[in-house]
Amino acid sequence: MLFPLTNLSRFIRNGDLNNVRKLGEQTGEENGQFFIAPNEYGRAALHTAVLLEDHAIVQCLANLIGTTGLRRGDNVRNKTPLIFGKSLI
Numbered sequence: 001m002l003f004p005l006t007n008l009s010r011f012i013r014n015g016d017l018n019n020v021r022k023l024g025e026q027t028g029e030e031n032g033q034f035f036i037a038p039n040e041y042g043r044a045a046l047h048t049a050v051l052l053e054d055h056a057i058v059q060c061l062a063n064l065i066g067t068t069g070l071r072r073g074d075n076v077r078n079k080t081p082l083i084f085g086k087s088l089i
Helices: 002-013 017-036 045-051 055-070 081-087
Strands: none
Touching (some): 002 045, 017 045, 045 055
16 A cells, blocks of 8 residues: 555655545545554654645545544654644744
8 A cells, every 4th residue: 555655755845636526535434544644754644734834735634534543643753743743832
């Protein structure tokens, strides 16, 4: 599943909300697991969107992954996306 994760990371970095939504539709019931899977840097999609301060993609991903994904820490310091967001304020 590396190829779709690579696409997802690229879509988020490019601010491509439409393709993030399309991936959400394509993955169906696997949404939560797919969108919380770590990328090559140990971060889930939501971590990346928060760090890039893309509010529309953050909202889209939060709706796709639910509360379990919001609590997932990264592989570096176990920081959740919400902690990342707080540090940007």
